[in-house]
Amino acid sequence: MTKKHALGLAIVGSIVASTSHTEPIHLTHKIVEFIDGKSFGVGPDTIGLMLQVSHDTKKLREGKITKTGVQGTFALAWAIAGSKKYAIILNDAVADGSATVQEYITATAHFGKTYTLDKAHPTMSFDGGAFTLYALNKDHGQLEPVITCDKLTLAHLQHLPEWAYEKQTVSSMVAFEEVAKINNPDFMRASLELFKQSFNAKAYVYLESARGAKEQMLVLMEESCQKRDRMDSFILRWADAPEGCETVLSEKEIITFRHFDLFLSDLLNFLEDLTYSCPKAFGQFVAKYRAKKAPTPN
Secondary structure, X not given: OOHHXXXXXXXXXXXXXXXXXXXXXXXXOHHHHHHEOOXXXXXXXXXXXXXXXXXXXXXXXXXXXEXXXXXXXXXXXXXXEOOEEEEEEOXXXXXXXXXXXXXXXXXXXXXXXXXXXXXXXXXXXXXXXOEEEEEEEOOOOEEEEEEEEOEEEHHXXXXXXXXXXXXXXXXXXXXXXXXXHXXXXXXXXXHXXXXXXXXXXXXXXXXXXXXXXXXXXXXXXXXXXXXXXXXXXXXXXXXXXXXXXXXXXXXXXXXXXXXXXXXXHHHHHHHHHHHHOOHHHHHHHHHHHHHHHOOOOO
8 A cells, every 4th residue: 555545544534434355456347547637637636526426335334333332323123013014114213212113025126105203293004904013133133022002102202112223234244144034025025125225325325426437337347356366246246237227226236235235345345446446636636635625714
């Protein structure tokens, strides 16, 4: 690693952590020299965007390290009322007095209508019938019933067992996927869709910035995957998909958390390889960051 990269990483280290557990690989295709530091290629804004996407993707995959441990993205519960099923997001908003409930349509393996529980709508009925609420117990690797009654209320969600509020990561879901999908495959598919939706929302900005340069990015992705012995990686098919069809392809091919985890890992590695291989652009990013942090003269 060059001194410029070491200095740059030290400067931005408080913002962006290292994106993978492997050393970055230097990409040598002639395209790199052509685009490095160029306004039409990879400039300081592109580097900043890639670092942000890497940060957000790593947080989704591995979680965020806090004083109390690793914190994931979603704490999920599952309600079954007759033939209907609902995914319930138990994030911090629950404690603040709101929750999101999304109907899961088994026949299409997608979400339907979204409901909100809040002060204005504190209860929710399920076609007038009773429901059973299940919460995810990661230690047991399964969903466990915690409530059975006629209406779902915020009070129910706010008084679940403490373990029900543990936020999961893609990697933590992989850890017990084989057991959990046997016990409740619909819950696993619904959970995967939520994680994929979160990734798609964050990756959208990066995809938009790459419009018109997909052929160049695909060549560099192929080099990265080849040097990492990952030529069967889904990111190659993802990058080669017609513009605007990336999400449709991921819906079709990423059907387990294991698939999703590998995809995110390969994407993180590529973004790190490309950043490392563009020292001019990285230097521009560092200079721009320093200029923003510099004190304003009196």
